[in-house]
């Protein structure tokens with residue numbers, strides 16, 4: 314999309330941002346430029362490339378027009394100045410962390426983050442001399458206790474996985490800034506449709522584009538969005554670590570992003586109906602969904618997000634045995650350890666994302682063998698609820 318005269322809304326940006334309107338007899342959609350290398354017309358083009366003129370491409374790991382279109386679309390939706398696409402969500406986090414931290418520095422990170430994030434920081438980055446302090450959810454109210462003079466990055470994820478709790482991005486980013494700490498928010502669960510952390514004081518947003526942004530469970534990619542200055546550093550880390558995306562993947566991502574706004578609207582509506590069904594069900598012990606007025610973060614979520622999200626978790630009565638009977642009785646919901654696709658999926662944390670955690674850690678995270686996580690897709694809500702209902706009946710038999 315070239316310059317418009319008025320600010321566009323998310324639904325419009327999702328379709329048009331980043332895409333070039335080429336003119337006569339040109340493809341309407343952004344093409345896949347399936348090449349690793351670009352041939353230059355003359356040395357003048359090499360000179361222009363060295364000056365950083367955006368329309369000259371050299372080598373796909375450094376940049377590619379299809380990748381660039383996806384970057385511009387995500388930057389537009391996140392209201393960031395720039396964005397860099399990466400090979401996966403974890404590559405995005407790795408590049409963001411290494412752009413901000415060096416040996417001797419510290420990361421302050423919520424304990425309730427995606428399992429791979431905690432392992433990346435605590436295992437891999439620890440070996441590079443970067444130390445991570447994990448903050449239990451109850452500790453977030455005194456987040457400054459977890460800062461030291463070496464802390465460079467505060468890493469947040471909201472809503473959390475799998476208990477879907479929320480933290481106050483504006484407040485935490487303000488406290489971090491006071492200590493010259495850069496705030497990074499994993500916005501995978503909310504998507505820019507529901508929550509724009511950069512407008513609340515966060516410095517960088519990271520995404521697993523594998524989830525809602527792609528939206529069809531058919532690609533693996535990541536993204537980091539933020540200011541031009543910070544993204545230049547992250548891009549350099551991406552280029553040097555080799556964590557680039559691919560033109561074919563970027564095409565699928567562009568295609569998925571176009572329907573992000575409508576997908577989120579439908580999926581959030583489905584999630585709300587599912588949460589209301591579950592909360593009234595006698596076989597359900599507890600429902601985790603900020604869209605329920607009884608949720609401890611209902612007010613915060615209503616203030617910070619445009620919708621309550623499409624993820625719903627719950628504890629089933631009868632513990633692990635009932636949970637397994639429930640999961641095995643589902644007919645429509647796929648048992649799949651991911652989220653954010655058009656198809657509804659269910660995951661079982663203690664046998665997947667949280668399998669390597671000790672009982673004490675699970676307790677701190679509020680996860681037990683009774684905990685089940687749902688990713689509402691965009692099917693008909695009545696069909697989704699009917700399947701949950703028959704599986705809950707089966708679990709009680």
Ligand SMILES: *Cc1c(COP(=O)(O)O)cnc(C)c1O
Nearest residue numbers: 401402403427499501521523534
């Ligand atoms: C899946 C996920 C990641 C990791 O993304 P990949 O694309 O699998 O590397 C990071 N954060 C969250 C919240 C996720 O759900």
